[in-house]
Amino acid sequence: MANTATSPKAARDTEDRTRDRSRTEDAILRAARRVLIESGFAGWGVNALARAAGCDKQLIYRYFGGLDGLAEALGTEVAHDLEAALSEVRAPPVTSYAGLVAAMLEALLQVLRSHPVMQRIIAAELSEASSLTAPFAEARGRALGAWVAKIKGDFAPPHGVDAPAINAVLIAAVQQMVLSSASVGGFAGMPLAEAEDWERLRRTLRRLVVSAYADPCAPD
Amino acid sequence: MANTATSPKAARDTEDRTRDRSRTEDAILRAARRVLIESGFAGWGVNALARAAGCDKQLIYRYFGGLDGLAEALGTEVAHDLEAALSEVRAPPVTSYAGLVAAMLEALLQVLRSHPVMQRIIAAELSEASSLTAPFAEARGRALGAWVAKIKGDFAPPHGVDAPAINAVLIAAVQQMVLSSASVGGFAGMPLAEAEDWERLRRTLRRLVVSAYADPCAPD
DNA sequence: GCCAGATATCACCGGTCGGTGACATGCGCA
DNA sequence: TGCGCATGTCACCGACCGGTGATATCTGGC
Numbered sequence: 151m152a153n154t155a156t157s158p159k160a161a162r163d164t165e166d167r168t169r170d171r172s173r174t175e176d177a178i179l180r181a182a183r184r185v186l187i188e189s190g191f192a193g194w195g196v197n198a199l200a201r202a203a204g205c206d207k208q209l210i211y212r213y214f215g216g217l218d219g220l221a222e223a224l225g226t227e228v229a230h231d232l233e234a235a236l237s238e239v240r241a242p243p244v245t246s247y248a249g250l251v252a253a254m255l256e257a258l259l260q261v262l263r264s265h266p267v268m269q270r271i272i273a274a275e276l277s278e279a280s281s282l283t284a285p286f287a288e289a290r291g292r293a294l295g296a297w298v299a300k301i302k303g304d305f306a307p308p309h310g311v312d313a314p315a316i317n318a319v320l321i322a323a324v325q326q327m328v329l330s331s332a333s334v335g336g337f338a339g340m341p342l343a344e345a346e347d348w349e350r351l352r353r354t355l356r357r358l359v360v361s362a363y364a365d366p367c368a369p370d
Numbered sequence: 371m372a373n374t375a376t377s378p379k380a381a382r383d384t385e386d387r388t389r390d391r392s393r394t395e396d397a398i399l400r401a402a403r404r405v406l407i408e409s410g411f412a413g414w415g416v417n418a419l420a421r422a423a424g425c426d427k428q429l430i431y432r433y434f435g436g437l438d439g440l441a442e443a444l445g446t447e448v449a450h451d452l453e454a455a456l457s458e459v460r461a462p463p464v465t466s467y468a469g470l471v472a473a474m475l476e477a478l479l480q481v482l483r484s485h486p487v488m489q490r491i492i493a494a495e496l497s498e499a500s501s502l503t504a505p506f507a508e509a510r511g512r513a514l515g516a517w518v519a520k521i522k523g524d525f526a527p528p529h530g531v532d533a534p535a536i537n538a539v540l541i542a543a544v545q546q547m548v549l550s551s552a553s554v555g556g557f558a559g560m561p562l563a564e565a566e567d568w569e570r571l572r573r574t575l576r577r578l579v580v581s582a583y584a585d586p587c588a589p590d
Numbered sequence: 591g592c593c594a595g596a597t598a599t600c601a602c603c604g605g606t607c608g609g610t611g612a613c614a615t616g617c618g619c620a
Numbered sequence: 621t622g623c624g625c626a627t628g629t630c631a632c633c634g635a636c637c638g639g640t641g642a643t644a645t646c647t648g649g650c
């Protein structure tokens with residue numbers, strides 16, 4: 151029993167795509183996402199992917215040049231997702247640098263939470279700096295850099311504050327929280343499951359940003 | 371060529387431990403740490419471990435009950451490391467709740483940075499909630515809980531502040547920073563390699579803690 | 591001296607992996 | 621019509637995996 155079903159085509163997508171390369175490529179890419187979400191990089195091999203896509207593994211080599219090429223293709227796709235999501239950060243009333251950073255953190259939180267593939271990739275980056283995660287890491291760096299360059303000039307951080315470091319710390323916290331919520335359901339005793347939990351995190355982040363960037367004696 | 375060397379005993383620890391169960395168990399445990407540091411959980415299998423320990427894999431089954439038992443043994447060991455390190459948090463002049471939290475964060479940063487095995491385990495937790503990481507997660511939770519219970523009562527957080535959430539966020543940031551430094555050498559454009567980089571992070575964390583817990587108009 | 595048991599090693603199993611070469615099939619074009 | 625090529629399928633390889641039963645070797649107690 152190669153699979154649980156009687157036919158090896160059981161896992162194949164309903165759409166008929168015989169003799170259609172672009173359709174097959176798409177099926178492989180979607181299988182790559184699905185397997186990555188369900189099994190992580192541990193189960194991300196040519197055999198499993200071909201099984202999930204309902205095609206022969208040979209096609210992965212032919213169309214993508216093996217696992218590395220497939221990872222690269224998937225990485226750029228996901229990076230585009232991130233880019234698109236960040237480009238829509240137009241939190242309504244941004245009147246200060248702190249407000250801008252807070253809006254960015256919330257947007258990042260939203261994107262990450264709704265994108266399990268991104269979570270998997272980032273988690274893998276923390277475990278192994280392999281050739282599979284490298285392409286995405288680079289693409290992601292470009293996306294974030296472009297976003298920062300775009301908003302530059304609108305507002306400036308207060309003087310005497312290491313804004314890049316503060317922002318990095320808060321972004322790191324967001325990332326860790328989302329990853330931990332996906333695998334353990336919370337972090338350090340703070341649950342991260344219900345909507346109210348995330349709202350609590352949102353408030354906490356905003357408070358940290360505001361207090362860090364506020365002029366003393368000018369609270370809120 | 372089962373190994374690069376001529377003799378299969380090349381990787382064996384220098385100490386002669388034939389017919390000495392406790393010595394063999396220790397060799398296996400140390401090999402488990404070493405392989406975990408060098409190859410991560412991906413290469414953490416009975417074959418590789420036995421090879422690294424210079425013994426037969428059968429002994430891993432006999433003495434530890436397989437990989438799961440070995441992971442449990444290693445997990446409790448590492449949890450003890452964490453417990454011991456946290457119990458020594460006596461940052462000299464702690465005069466406020468903020469100072470206490472800052473000292474805790476610095477201690478955690480120090481412990482994590484100097485403990486690559488802990489980093490691997492935490493990174494694995496974020497990728498897969500497998501039976502290998504579960505025992506350590508539980509032990510770590512106990513260690514942190516014990517620490518919190520110990521310091522309870524010395525100082526109290528200001529009113530109207532969600533201290534558990536703030537602390538969780540900052541702990542998450544520390545964790546993410548250390549993990550990211552190990553695999554990528556930095557985070558979000560902030561380098562984390564030289565001593566000055568870590569000092570910068572330390573200052574940033576302290577500033578965040580102080581500003582978050584400070585009474586307004588009573589800075590520093 | 592000798593035996594019982596602890597300790598360690600070996601050989602082998604079925605299964606999955608990544609990777610490759612050979613082969614079948616159908617489409618488009620001359 | 622039939623040829624050429626893109627597309628898809630199959631069979632097979634060597635390597636490694638986790639796991640287990642049988643066997644060798646040494647030690648301590650009688």
